[in-house]
Amino acid sequence: MKKKTFFAFVGPSVLVMLSLIAVPLLGVFYLSLHTSHVKTEIVEVKSVVPLFGGLTKTTVQKVPQPVLDEKGQPVKVWEFVGGRNFDTVADPGGLAKALSKDRSQTADGQPARLGQKLHGLYRDVTDIDFWGALEFTLMYAFFTTPCILVIGFVLAIAVNSLVQWARGPIIFASLLPHIITPVVGSLSIYWLFLDNAVVAALLEQLGAGKIYFLKDAVTIRALIILYGIWHVTPFAFVILYAGLQTVPKDALQAAEVDGASRWQRIRYIVIPHLGALFSFITLIHLMDAYRIFEPVLVFGSNLFANSLQYLTYYILHFEDNYAKAGASAILTVIGIIILLSPFLYRTFRDQKGGH
Amino acid sequence: MKGILAMTLAAVLFLAPAMVGAASGVQGSGEVNVITNSFPSLEVICAEMDKLNRDGLKVETKLSREAEQEIKQATAAAKCPYDLVQGANSSIAPLQAGGHIQPMNDLVEKYRDKYNIEEGMLIRFGDDIMAIAFQVNAQHLFYRKDLFDKHNLAVPTTWDEVLAVAEKLKGEESIQFPLGGTFKSGWNIAQEFVNMYLGMGGEFFKPGTAEPAFNSEAGVKTLEMMKKLMAYMSPNALSLDTTAVMQQFQQGQIAMANLWASRAAKMDDAAESKVVGLIEFAVAPSAVKGGPPATTLWWDGFFLPTTMDGDRDLAFQVMMEGLKEEVVKANNDEAIWLRSVYQPSRFSKGAAASAMAGAPSYPMKPQFTMVHAAIGANIGDFMAGKESAEKSLADAEAAYITAAKEKGYIQ
Numbered sequence: 146m147k148k149k150t151f152f153a154f155v156g157p158s159v160l161v162m163l164s165l166i167a168v169p170l171l172g173v174f175y176l177s178l179h180t181s182h183v184k185t186e187i188v189e190v191k192s193v194v195p196l197f198g199g200l201t202k203t204t205v206q207k208v209p210q211p212v213l214d215e216k217g218q219p220v221k222v223w224e225f226v227g228g229r230n231f232d233t234v235a236d237p238g239g240l241a242k243a244l245s246k247d248r249s250q251t252a253d254g255q256p257a258r259l260g261q262k263l264h265g266l267y268r269d270v271t272d273i274d275f276w277g278a279l280e281f282t283l284m285y286a287f288f289t290t291p292c293i294l295v296i297g298f299v300l301a302i303a304v305n306s307l308v309q310w311a312r313g314p315i316i317f318a319s320l321l322p323h324i325i326t327p328v329v330g331s332l333s334i335y336w337l338f339l340d341n342a343v344v345a346a347l348l349e350q351l352g353a354g355k356i357y358f359l360k361d362a363v364t365i366r367a368l369i370i371l372y373g374i375w376h377v378t379p380f381a382f383v384i385l386y387a388g389l390q391t392v393p394k395d396a397l398q399a400a401e402v403d404g405a406s407r408w409q410r411i412r413y414i415v416i417p418h419l420g421a422l423f424s425f426i427t428l429i430h431l432m433d434a435y436r437i438f439e440p441v442l443v444f445g446s447n448l449f450a451n452s453l454q455y456l457t458y459y460i461l462h463f464e465d466n467y468a469k470a471g472a473s474a475i476l477t478v479i480g481i482i483i484l485l486s487p488f489l490y491r492t493f494r495d496q497k498g499g500h
Numbered sequence: 501m502k503g504i505l506a507m508t509l510a511a512v513l514f515l516a517p518a519m520v521g522a523a524s525g526v527q528g529s530g531e532v533n534v535i536t537n538s539f540p541s542l543e544v545i546c547a548e549m550d551k552l553n554r555d556g557l558k559v560e561t562k563l564s565r566e567a568e569q570e571i572k573q574a575t576a577a578a579k580c581p582y583d584l585v586q587g588a589n590s591s592i593a594p595l596q597a598g599g600h601i602q603p604m605n606d607l608v609e610k611y612r613d614k615y616n617i618e619e620g621m622l623i624r625f626g627d628d629i630m631a632i633a634f635q636v637n638a639q640h641l642f643y644r645k646d647l648f649d650k651h652n653l654a655v656p657t658t659w660d661e662v663l664a665v666a667e668k669l670k671g672e673e674s675i676q677f678p679l680g681g682t683f684k685s686g687w688n689i690a691q692e693f694v695n696m697y698l699g700m701g702g703e704f705f706k707p708g709t710a711e712p713a714f715n716s717e718a719g720v721k722t723l724e725m726m727k728k729l730m731a732y733m734s735p736n737a738l739s740l741d742t743t744a745v746m747q748q749f750q751q752g753q754i755a756m757a758n759l760w761a762s763r764a765a766k767m768d769d770a771a772e773s774k775v776v777g778l779i780e781f782a783v784a785p786s787a788v789k790g791g792p793p794a795t796t797l798w799w800d801g802f803f804l805p806t807t808m809d810g811d812r813d814l815a816f817q818v819m820m821e822g823l824k825e826e827v828v829k830a831n832n833d834e835a836i837w838l839r840s841v842y843q844p845s846r847f848s849k850g851a852a853a854s855a856m857a858g859a860p861s862y863p864m865k866p867q868f869t870m871v872h873a874a875i876g877a878n879i880g881d882f883m884a885g886k887e888s889a890e891k892s893l894a895d896a897e898a899a900y901i902t903a904a905k906e907k908g909y910i911q
Contacts, residue, residue, distance in 0.1 A: 182908040183598045185866070187709060192864055193624040194589065195633050195799055195838050197855040201620055207708045208865045209909050211599045219599035222908060233902055268886070272895070274877075339744060340676070340734050341751060359739035361884070448685035448738060448880035462569055463873030464903040465594065 177471035185209035230472035243269035286434035297381025323379035327439035529556030536586035541835035575600035583810035597866030603628035633801035635835040640850030679732040680757035690876030699787030699794025764847035781850035796862040874900040
């Protein structure tokens with residue numbers, strides 16, 4: 146291909162990627178190196194608020210109030226702070242302290258067993274917001290990915306062996322979980338598992354006793370992971386099902402003639418043929434999983450299961466600090482790049498080697 | 501027949517806005533963009549504002565659960581896309597401290613008579629009127645009158661008495677748990693902490709500063725009381741929010757809770773509730789005997805953004821049309837309205853009694869949202885038994901200090 150033709154083809158995509166991905170990302174990075182707020186001073190303020198039935202209450206208290214410039218506008222502070230936002234978000238100092246803490250003795254002076262030491266270490270590390278969020282984010286990514294691949298593949302094989310007329314409705318029905326808005330899906334799961342909600346009541350009638358699903362980390366995390374599998378499996382299914390349509394029929398027939406069992410045909414022909422699709426789904430899902438947000442928000446965020454995306458939202462919403470939220474977002478991007486680097490490397494190698 | 505009906509209906513719908521427009525008293529022309537949270541009384545108010553649309557006057561209302569976040573961003577912009585924004589005592593303080601909302605004393609004077617603007621609706625910072633409030637809300641005691649009668653129990657007035665009553669109701673078979681509570685980790689449980697801590701006489705800040713003081717003995721006592729209460733609640737308590745607790749009541753699962761007054765009318769909603777007429781409302785219990793009720797009073801109101809690009813006089817008139825006496829009269833039970841034409845009902849009894857007994861207002865300080873968030877993010881670890889009360893308060897304190905320093909509230 147001529148260089149000119151090549152650039153004519155590639156140019157528009159590069160331009161779009163630069164303007165929609167690179168530029169905003171650089172903007173967020175720039176923000177994350179700064180701090181911004183209105184300058185305040187503590188002033189005595191008398192405030193009057195209504196109570197009830199026409200009564201009011203007057204309070205005199207010392208509260209931060211904006212410092213005004215000569216035009217009466219609040220003075221804004223905008224400072225370069227370097228890596229400070231990154232430092233407060235990731236708290237490497239706190240991590241180092243947790244890692245280097247002396248754990249040779251338990252609280253009552255007994256020599257600690259290995260299990261106790263590890264438990265103490267785990268508690269201290271995950272007590273730091275960022276590392277606690279990272280823990281569940283990774284757990285979610287690593288638990289859901291193999292499940293959606295396997296279940297998606299089994300579904301695809303099953304649907305592919307159905308009679309033609311039944312496929313359409315079944316594909317449509319199995320896509321539904323993926324179409325549902327994540328926050329609605331999460332809420333439905335939350336409602337299903339409340340005190341006397343459908344699932345809890347059903348299990349009780351079946352003699353499983355009263356189970357409280359929302360009372361500790363284990364069950365809440367399991368529910369979030371189940372939600373993830375339920376929500377994303379259709380995506381894997383539909384891609385693999387499309388892939389199945391491209392499996393060469395003659396190879397399968399030849400294998401059948403040679404006496405290969407159904408399992409052998411799947412193992413030695415279908416799965417290798419779909420290899421690239423498996424990596425593609427893994428890649429996309431890891432990226433999505435790393436940004437898990439809605440179920441964490443719905444299921445009592447941050448106590449039983451936290452995520453990096455929720456942490457960014459928390460900083461933006463409750464601390465009202467978009468510069469620091471920017472640092473948190475950049476850390477998420479870096480995390481995704483690290484997580485995906487083995488796959489990206491493999492793709493790069495394959496591309497270089499092939500064609 | 502059907503065709504004629506449809507035609508008449510269409511004609512009415514077509515003419516109605518014009519008729520209302522002519523009758524409305526909004527002077528002037530232009531565009532007014534309004535953003536509010538989404539709950540029943542605001543739906544009523546916004547519907548009223550929407551009726552003002554006529555030639556030369558365009559009123560657009562947006563109701564959103566994420567309004568608070570959007571308002572924070574919009575009012576900080578060089579040109580705010582909204583001319584009228586709604587908020588509460590938690591959200592007004594950071595907006596006021598950032599200079600993002602403007603005083604409206606002149607407009608209040610101009611329209612005081614026309615709209616009968618009452619003194620009890622005005623939110624003042626110093627001499628500046630920064631908001632017009634329309635309703636109040638507070639958490640207070642909801643209890644099952646029938647079960648209290650059956651077991652011959654007196655209505656508890658302190659949280660210690662609540663514990664004693666809960667113990668007696670433990671054996672009651674028609675319910676599952678004696679107590680409910682909005683203990684969901686995060687905002688809800690922090691709100692419960694604020695209620696109880698102020699009731700204990702606790703101070704959130706060192707005098708005259710924004711430095712935290714809630715990592716204190718009163719803080720530990722507050723957490724310990726909350727944990728004692730949790731023992732009488734559903735094991736899921738740390739995942740249950742206001743709506744979930746409301747449903748526990750409606751399904752007859754619990755006998756008592758400190759719940760929002762805005763949910764009181766829902767107890768008698770026959771479509772949802774199995775306990776119509778069985779719930780009574782009382783003053784929020786005190787944390788210490790003889791002390792104020794351990795709850796905080798909230799109000800909701802409207803503000804004018806500093807950087808609005810519309811006409812402030814017009815925006816003010818639109819606001820007052822939405823808050824006029826007729827609206828309150830026609831929708832009496834939708835909220836505890838602040839206007840004196842409001843007729844208190846049995847649903848407002850608990851909130852009124854709490855206000856009369858001296859319940860404090862929710863702290864109106866700009867740094868308080870950060871305190872609330874830091875507490876909500878950290879005390880769950882204690883409630884779930886993962887760490888000590890002291891440790892979780894120290895974590896909350898450290899989180900607040902970091903956040904407040906970054907926003908310049910403490911040095």
